[in-house]
Amino acid sequence: MSNIVDPLVDRIAARVRAERERRRWTLAQLADTSGVSQAMISRIERGESSPTAVVLGKLSAAFQLSVASLLALAEGAQDEAPGAPGVRRRADAAEWRDPATGYRRRQITGPGFPAEIAEISLPAGARVPYPAAAFAFVRQVVWVLDGRLTFHDGDTVYELHPGDTIELGEPAERVFANTTDNACRYAVVLARDVRP
Structure with a gap:
């Protein structure tokens, strides 16, 4: 440890x-x-x-x-002034690392931006499942930047390559998996449908 x-x-x-x-x-x-x-x-x-x-x-x-x-x-994005223009340097961005899989996530946008954008790095062999309820109240697009992402949307499986996107529909159990020997990098673009 x-x-x-x-x-x-x-x-x-x-x-x-x-x-x-x-x-x-x-x-x-x-x-x-x-x-x-x-x-x-x-x-x-x-x-x-x-x-x-x-x-x-x-x-x-x-x-x-x-x-x-x-x-x-x-990550403290709420501390920024909403709507304030500014440069966000990569070196200053907080990066969260999943201790189980090595999955890394970096927030790209601040709280004043109308969509949340995050950059994800999924190591070789990593598999991250999410319950359907994690996708309630949001609209989401996944955009593969590098590598290959095997994406399970309920019972349907998609093989996504660099440049491919998938716009998620109704909430379903979903799995982000990297079945290759190389890291996969993708962006998640999220907009809220309804505030709970």
């Missing part, structure tokens, strides 16, 4: 706790709603454990937020 302190883990912890408290849910209520154990939620909220992409998918679904929204809020 690494001794490096990741400030993003602390911000994710604070965001999960704040979202739970905003709804006046107990740990047990969030566990029941999300399917994530109380013990794991408690460790996440105390900053003792970095959640995996799968766990974040379950928590975001329980909160009726997209994973992108939950992470963007945790």
